[in-house]
Amino acid sequence: MKKSVFLGAMTVAGLAAGAAAAGTLDDVKARGTLNCGVTTGLVGFAAPDANGVWDGFDVGVCRAVAAAVLGDPMAVEFVPTTGQTRFTALASGEIDLLARNTTWTFSRDVDLKFEFVGVNYYDGQGFMVPRELGVSSAQDLDGATVCIQTGTTTELNLADYFRSNDISYEPVPIETNAEAQQQYLAGACDVYTTDASGLAATRATFENPGDHVLLPEIVSKEPLGPLVRHGDNEWADVARWTLNALITAEELGVTSANIEELSAGTNNPEINRLLGTEGELGAMLGLEADWAKNALMAGGNYGELFEANIGESTPIGLARGLNAMWTEGGLIYSPPFR
Amino acid sequence: MTTLTDPPKGNFRLSQLIYDTRYRSITIQVIAMILVLLGIFWLVNNTIQNLSALGKDFDFGFLSQPAGYDINQRLIEYTSQSSHGRAAIVGILNTLLIAFLGCILATILGVVVGVLRLSKNWIVSRMMAVYVEGFRNVPLLLWIIAIFALMTEGMSQPRDFKVGGDASMILGDSVAVTNRGVYVPGVVLENGLFGLAVLNWLLILAVLIASIVCIRLLSRRADHIQESTGVRPTTWYQQLALLVIPVGLVLFFMGAQLQFPYLKGFNFTDGVHLRNSLIALWLALSLYTGAFIAEIVRSGILAISKGQSEAAAALGLRPSRTMNLVILPQAMRVIIPPLISQFLNLTKNSSLAIAVGYMDVRSTLGGITINQTGRELEGILLMAAFYLVLSLVISGVMNVYNNRTQLQER
Structure with missing residues (x-):
């Protein structure tokens, strides 16, 4: 009898420990790597290159988030997922972020309990x-x-x-x-x-x-974007604003070429806030002050990622089209860094 | 007063629960029971907690929602507007179809190969050994994919069948082997008795079964006559007539016509389309399981003592009749129990259909439906329940057959 009470108490304790899940941001920091779900291989978006290093437009988002959180764009564990396994992988916590040209739909957002953090490619x-x-x-x-x-x-x-x-x-x-x-x-x-x-x-x-x-x-309409689990708003904010940082950087003309120069301080307060030389935006996200700078150093801003992986100079040769900046007639738009 | 009249009896002490053999087994059982119950409780509780942590509920309502996706091979009426429940049934029927076809072909293959492997002809027995070892020792998934790839890459595209193309139909322009599957002639009923095609076919099936029952009665009567007079009446033409004429009449009155496949637009139309996925899965499952059944049949035959075949030879029976009348009926007692588990294996292995896109229950309910609705737990539970019921039914039926083939000991 006493034994069963003891076992029962242990069971309850075990359950309580299991239910109190830590935040994904803390998990990623403690682990030191970001688990990122990508396709099983779609050249330009996510595919391993000849040396087995993952490369592509969606991979760029993973690397930017890893750089923002951990300061190291290579600290990513890529998990190839199929159309059928991707949501289970995310819901079960096997991956922290899914960047697998996934369409943002009502039922996925609301019923499947995911949080789309933005759109990185407007497709059809x-x-x-x-x-x-x-x-x-x-x-x-x-x-x-x-x-x-x-x-x-x-x-x-x-x-x-x-x-x-x-x-x-x-x-x-x-x-x-x-x-x-x-x-x-x-x-x-x-x-x-x-x-x-x-x-x-x-x-x-x-x-x-x-x-x-x-x-x-x-x-x-296929608005493709990265997504995270529903209910962990801190982590969703990190992913969302990392993507927004890439977009804002293109809008403000911050590229991987001039970022060192600009991060010494500029006259544009928004660039300063973005690169962490002014304000406390990084601390508000629970990240270092230079989080966005790290994210941008990973593969450049949104436009650079686009051109390097799927743009017109690549064999895939996609025009910017809907994915041009809003200032140039496209739909790519980020809320302000303020 | 009570202290005086009570008979003296040993006090029950708690330590007896462990040290007294009368109680020890009960103690152990109770503890084991509690542990099992706690384990189940933990699993269920954990599931409920995690579901609520994810903000999900447990609800089978999704089965009545429109599925929204199309299924290529459907044995019943289904459109993308049908419900997820109906999609699951389409998948279940496809699983049953492949399991049924697979079990039949595997049994035929297994019996033939098992017998031939014992042949005295060295080449024949060696060839059968190569087949058995080759299929038994290579994973099933590889065979499925290999056959599928062979069909897809090796055959001609439908557009090569156009006039002037480099492919042509075989068997008098009735069968087309393409890289999308095999198109064979189909039977259509021009004026069926019922509006629903399924009912018409069920009627034909019923007539066929009735004919077979009559044939059985006829041959039993012939047995009686043979036993009493020693002369067996010739019944083969009566049997043939019973088999062909009723079904033929029904087909004739329903206006049955053979429909030949022909090329129209992108694909062949009319006739029956046996898709690559079906063929690959069917052949691979049958060849693979057939290799195991062959070994079971061989072991069953070898289990019959040599004296039986010698006695049969002494009575003047030909080798083929010895096998059919003496050896195999006795070998069945050894063969059936392991055969049941092979049938169960084949049925469950059919869920490898996912590898070639055959739309079985794993692909519809367990694949697309789960993915579109996010109901993993419910879908997997339903699927597990289906496979469990199917396996229990198969082993139940086979056990009945097994009991009938056992030696009747008195």
């Missing part, structure tokens, strides 16, 4: 077909076999688009982008559909990219 769903099929519009795809990544919003958009246009299709569900690429190139599906940026990135890795065309239809 497109279709890619081999040029020799002679298809010029998605309306011509009646009866086509379509490769689609399962567990994505594109899967739902695809069903909606074909149903609302009253055309039939045969879905071929696949797990990863690499698998889709292989199936598509083998001709097991006529069409590959995913976010237009993903299509461009995938096509860039083909032997003959010119043999494949992206159809003009963009059938959905």
